Amino acid sequence: MRTASDPDLQEPPLPLFAAGASPPVAAGRAGHRLPSYLRDHRKRLRDRFMQGGAAALPDYELLELVLFRALPRQDVKPLARALLDRFNDFNGVLSAPAPRLEEVTGVGPAVLVELKLVEAAAHRLARSRVMQRHAISGWEALIAYCRTAMAHRETEQFRILFLDRKNVLIADEEQAHGTVDHVPVYPREVVKRALELNASALILVHNHPSGDPTPSEADIVVTRQVEAACGALSLVLHDHIIVGRSDVLSFRAEGHL
Numbered sequence: 001m002r003t004a005s006d007p008d009l010q011e012p013p014l015p016l017f018a019a020g021a022s023p024p025v026a027a028g029r030a031g032h033r034l035p036s037y038l039r040d041h042r043k044r045l046r047d048r049f050m051q052g053g054a055a056a057l058p059d060y061e062l063l064e065l066v067l068f069r070a071l072p073r074q075d076v077k078p079l080a081r082a083l084l085d086r087f088n089d090f091n092g093v094l095s096a097p098a099p100r101l102e103e104v105t106g107v108g109p110a111v112l113v114e115l116k117l118v119e120a121a122a123h124r125l126a127r128s129r130v131m132q133r134h135a136i137s138g139w140e141a142l143i144a145y146c147r148t149a150m151a152h153r154e155t156e157q158f159r160i161l162f163l164d165r166k167n168v169l170i171a172d173e174e175q176a177h178g179t180v181d182h183v184p185v186y187p188r189e190v191v192k193r194a195l196e197l198n199a200s201a202l203i204l205v206h207n208h209p210s211g212d213p214t215p216s217e218a219d220i221v222v223t224r225q226v227e228a229a230c231g232a233l234s235l236v237l238h239d240h241i242i243v244g245r246s247d248v249l250s251f252r253a254e255g256h257l
Contacts, residue, residue: 095152
């Protein structure tokens, strides 16, 4: 049901006129409203989304829904297409750094806020499904969270998931970030932080902006260094997960741990 609060239907107040005077032609009012075909288009998208969820819409239409709030008086389809051309898919648009988003014509402060708000909501929802929960039994949710947080980053990020004696996730922290193909990792800092948090086990996670989760030789070496440091302090290194654009790799599953 559409109400008067719907931004597509809101109109600025008409100016007051002296008694007996005729107001100008209502072009001013019409100029502040979307054409009927755009209003109908927005309503159709909203209805399809409410009836079928995100699966009922391709990426460009889902992105249009996000942009409606930022640009209530504008046809947002060209901007949605331009963003997808630049960043490949819906997730890529949401995860893109603000400076790169601003390079796209039509992206201003209002659009940035809407895109980053949706991204933050997705991260917070995914995080809520893993924090203070058993990490090993909830492995699928944990992987989903890592992919949401890291799969579309354009630079490498190294984060640590800290677990207690019952393998409940008690903290998730970014330890370092780097370039498109390198992130510095210091085993001493990893175990030091685990002791500060009174953690008993940990899981390493980092992303490959290239999209390929295959570990490099450096990835394997640093993982073994962290494993050795953990062993010296009776900490358990459960796994090291590499997040690619569409897949993840587990060091333990691949026999590297």
